[in-house]
Amino acid sequence: MPNKKSRTAASLPVFDLNGRDGVPEARLAGFKAHNLMRMTAMGLPVPQGFVMTTDWCSAVQKDDGVTAHLLSVLQSGVRNLERTSGLGFGSARRPLLVSVRSGAPVSMPGMMETVLNVGLNEVSLAGLLRLTGEHRLVWDSYRRLIQAFAEIVAGVPAAPFEAALDAALRRTGADIARQLDFRALRDLARTYLALYRDHTGHDFPQEPYEQLAAATQAVFASWMSDKAVEYRRLNALPDDLGTAVTIQRMVFGNSGGNSGAGVGFTRDPSTGENRPYLDWLAQAQGEDIVSGRRQVSSEDNVPNWLMQKLTNIGESIEKAFQDAQEYEFTVENGEFFMLQTRTAKRTALASLRMAVEMVDSGLIAPEEALGRLSTIDIDSIAIRRVKSTKPPLGQAIPAGTGVAQGPAAFSVKAAQEFAARGTPAILVRNEVATDDIAGIAVVGGILTATGGRTSHAAVVARQMGKVCLVGCAVLLIDEQSKQARLGETVISEGDPLCLDGNAGTIYADSPKITSERPEALIARVKEWRIKTLVNQ
Numbered sequence: 001m002p003n004k005k006s007r008t009a010a011s012l013p014v015f016d017l018n019g020r021d022g023v024p025e026a027r028l029a030g031f032k033a034h035n036l037m038r039m040t041a042m043g044l045p046v047p048q049g050f051v052m053t054t055d056w057c058s059a060v061q062k063d064d065g066v067t068a069h070l071l072s073v074l075q076s077g078v079r080n081l082e083r084t085s086g087l088g089f090g091s092a093r094r095p096l097l098v099s100v101r102s103g104a105p106v107s108m109p110g111m112m113e114t115v116l117n118v119g120l121n122e123v124s125l126a127g128l129l130r131l132t133g134e135h136r137l138v139w140d141s142y143r144r145l146i147q148a149f150a151e152i153v154a155g156v157p158a159a160p161f162e163a164a165l166d167a168a169l170r171r172t173g174a175d176i177a178r179q180l181d182f183r184a185l186r187d188l189a190r191t192y193l194a195l196y197r198d199h200t201g202h203d204f205p206q207e208p209y210e211q212l213a214a215a216t217q218a219v220f221a222s223w224m225s226d227k228a229v230e231y232r233r234l235n236a237l238p239d240d241l242g243t244a245v246t247i248q249r250m251v252f253g254n255s256g257g258n259s260g261a262g263v264g265f266t267r268d269p270s271t272g273e274n275r276p277y278l279d280w281l282a283q284a285q286g287e288d289i290v291s292g293r294r295q296v297s298s299e300d301n302v303p304n305w306l307m308q309k310l311t312n313i314g315e316s317i318e319k320a321f322q323d324a325q326e327y328e329f330t331v332e333n334g335e336f337f338m339l340q341t342r343t344a345k346r347t348a349l350a351s352l353r354m355a356v357e358m359v360d361s362g363l364i365a366p367e368e369a370l371g372r373l374s375t376i377d378i379d380s381i382a383i384r385r386v387k388s389t390k391p392p393l394g395q396a397i398p399a400g401t402g403v404a405q406g407p408a409a410f411s412v413k414a415a416q417e418f419a420a421r422g423t424p425a426i427l428v429r430n431e432v433a434t435d436d437i438a439g440i441a442v443v444g445g446i447l448t449a450t451g452g453r454t455s456h457a458a459v460v461a462r463q464m465g466k467v468c469l470v471g472c473a474v475l476l477i478d479e480q481s482k483q484a485r486l487g488e489t490v491i492s493e494g495d496p497l498c499l500d501g502n503a504g505t506i507y508a509d510s511p512k513i514t515s516e517r518p519e520a521l522i523a524r525v526k527e528w529r530i531k532t533l534v535n536q
Contacts, residue, residue, distance in 0.1 A: 012056050012066065014073055016080065017049040017248070028053045030244030032103030035321075035341050042320060044313065044338050048084050049098075049248030050077040052216070054105060057242030060220045071213050077247060078212070085249055090208035094131050095124035097141070097250040100215040102222060104243045107342045109290075110434035110456020111231045112243055113152045113222040115215040116285060117145035117250060121206040135182035137255045143189035144285065146196055146204055149211065153218040156199040164191045178254075178283045212247070219245050230437050231460075251337045253285050253330040260331050261286040262302070263454035266314035267324040269346040269462055270401040270501070272353025276311055278302055279452040286328055286339065290456045291433065309336060317341050322364055323372075324354055326459070345463035347401060348376050349383065349518065356524045366528040378522050386500040388511035393486040394475060398504040399453040400461055400468035403513050404445025405498045408491050410482050412439030419443070426497040428484055430477050432457045432470075440466060445499040447506065449475040467501035 015024055019037045026034040033051035040046045052073065059066045078089045078098070087096035097119045102112035120128065120142050128138045150156040165177060168188050174180050180188070196204045205211050222228060223243045232239060253261035262280040269277060279289050280302045302310070310329070317325045327341040346354065355369035384403040409415040409425035416439065418425040424444035431450045432440070434457050440446065445467035451458065452470060461468045476485045482493040489508060491497065498507040 012059060012069075013053045014077060015051050015053065017046065017051065017246070024053065027105045027241075028055070028244075030054060030103030030105055030246070031107060031342055032101060032340055033244055033246045036246070038320065039317070039338055039341060042316065044316070045336055046338050047249045047251050048081055049246055050080065051103070051244050051246045054242035054244050056245070057220050057223055058240070060217055061224065070216065071209060074212050074216060074247070075209065081249055087249075089119050090121065090124050092123050092127045095119060095127040097124070097128070098212065099248050099250055100212065100219050101246045101248070102219045102243045103246050104223070105241050106237060107345070108228065108231055109345065109459045111228040111437075112225065113219050114287065115145075115148050115152055115219065116287060117141045117148075118211050118215050119208040120145050121208060121211075123206075124208070132255060134255055136185060137252060139182050139185035139189050140254050141252065143185055143192050144287075146189060146192040148287075149204065149215065150192075150196050150199065152222070153214050154196070154200045156196070160195050160199065161192060164188060164195065178281075216245050216247070219243070227434050227437050234437070234441055251330045251332045253281075253332065254283055255332050257283065258331070258334045260284055261289060261329070263289050263326070263328050264310055264314070265324065265326050265344050265454070266318050267344070267350070267354055269324070269326070269344050269350050269459075270398065272346065272350035272357070274357055276307070276314060277453070278310065279454040286330060289452055289454060290328075306331065306336070313338070318363070323358075326454070345459050347462055347465060348381050349401065351376055352378055352381055352518060352521050352525070356521050359528075367532065370525070370528055370532065373525060378525055381522070382515045382517050383502075384513055384515045385502055386498065386505065386507065386511050387514055388507055390507065390509065390511070392500075392505035393489050393508055394472050394506045396447065396469035396472035396475075396504050396506065397453055398468075398501050399458040399470045400466055401501045402465075402467045403498065403500055404467035405496065405510055406444045407494045408484070408497050409443070410477065410479050410484070410493055412436050414482075414493060415439045415443050426499060428475075428477065428491070428497070432461070434460060440464060445469070445501070447472060447475065447497070447499060449473075449477060467499045469499050469501065469504055469506065472506070
């Protein structure tokens with residue numbers, strides 16, 4: 001591995017996503033950019049962009065003479081994007097907007113930051129309107145940028161912006177942000193500008209390259225955020241890997257009725273079943289899904305043409321990467337784009353089933369399957385279900401299988417206190433985010449009022465074997481009083497809860513639980529082990 005400390009600013013590498021510079025190893029480009037280049041080579045639609053490699057990460061944080069060089073590299077990369085896209089960064093007529101995304105050499109879902117819609121300002125607002133004719137797109141994208149920049153770059157809490165959004169919803173009678181018209185979104189963007197000024201002491205930056213440089217530095221800095229450090233500690237990952245930063249031309253899932261964003265798995269990451277597993281939002285950007293802050297729809301609402309495309313693409317990327325994939329995509333006015341693919345995080349049960357079925361289909365060899373299962377005690381895998389004669393208190397969307405029982409906890413601190421006493425709790429929240437990783441690690445289960453199965457926090461919880469139910473419509477939480485209402489039942493902190501991650505049901509008592517082992521799948525793996533020993 002190269003010594004990152006010895007690199008000069010001028011020698012730090014930058015690669016184009018179209019692969020014309022070659023496809024660098026994931027250690028250097030990060031898995032996100034590495035896989036984007038591989039998908040581009042496969043002929044899949046990937047927005048143009050470039051990647052600043054992991055070598056930049058420590059150099060930027062230490063400021064080893066790279067700050068001035070950083071801006072010139074960004075300008076050079078953006079000029080290439082302008083040439084290939086025919087758009088202009090900050091243009092008053094045909095503006096180019098970009099996303100700034102993290103990408104470590106190992107998958108760390110949601111542990112580092114992303115800033116979308118960079119380059120939008122009072123000048124390019126008019127240009128985007130001229131280019132698209134979409135008043136709603138323009139103001140929706142601007143208010144998103146202001147909030148993201150405030151949170152990620154300036155360190156402002158999300159609460160004042162979310163409160164302003166809630167006020168706008170009440171004032172207009174809308175249920176969700178996607179129902180707000182452009183006038184309401186314009187007013188909201190102006191409110192966000194005032195909030196930004198109030199909380200930072202200065203105006204939101206209007207110079208596009210100032211936005212881009214600050215966003216890039218903030219994404220590099222997120223490698224050392226509390227949640228990223230904690231994730232690496234829990235997964236025994238070294239701190240010196242660093243993150244790359246990928247800068248891509250924006251594509252807009254919030255650009256009209258035939259637009260949207262989604263996250264999918266090529267196979268069910270909870271059970272391992274060989275079927276698409278998708279969350280999709282029309283008229284949305286990807287952060288609406290992965291943040292866990294918004295209500296999300298399942299594959300039942302995906303248009304038929306899109307489901308067929310995703311099924312075909314899923315088969316292609318599974319074959320190319322030889323494993324189940326988690327991928328992100330955007331549809332802009334009917335045009336499809338892939339934004340990411342990575343090896344799917346999954347439960348132990350899903351790992352077992354996927355391994356057996358992939359060997360049976362010829363995708364991988366038994367030796368490869370045994371390697372993937374080497375850290376899993378397959379004899380301990382069981383399918384647990386609730387058998388109750390009482391009706392459940394509520395229904396939610398299953399995001400992690402199994403059954404979890406424990407006292408209700410309405411904060412990470414409370415969950416940690418229960419864990420310290422040897423009692424894993426059920427974390428009950430309006431939403432759960434990757435910032436809650438320390439709490440996710442010590443609970444038995446998670447119940448949320450909003451969010452979807454593919455939010456970053458749900459992905460992490462599922463990988464850690466936690467029962468997770470999301471999007472419970474009848475759950476009303478009062479965190480200050482440490483109480484929640486589930487339908488007609490009031491739950492106080494410490495009251496017993498039971499989550500059925502298979503059926504998506506919630507109980508207030510300790511119902512009977514059944515357990516069965518996937519004997520046939522376990523037997524197949526043991527057959528491979530015996531054959532491997534015989535052949536040695």
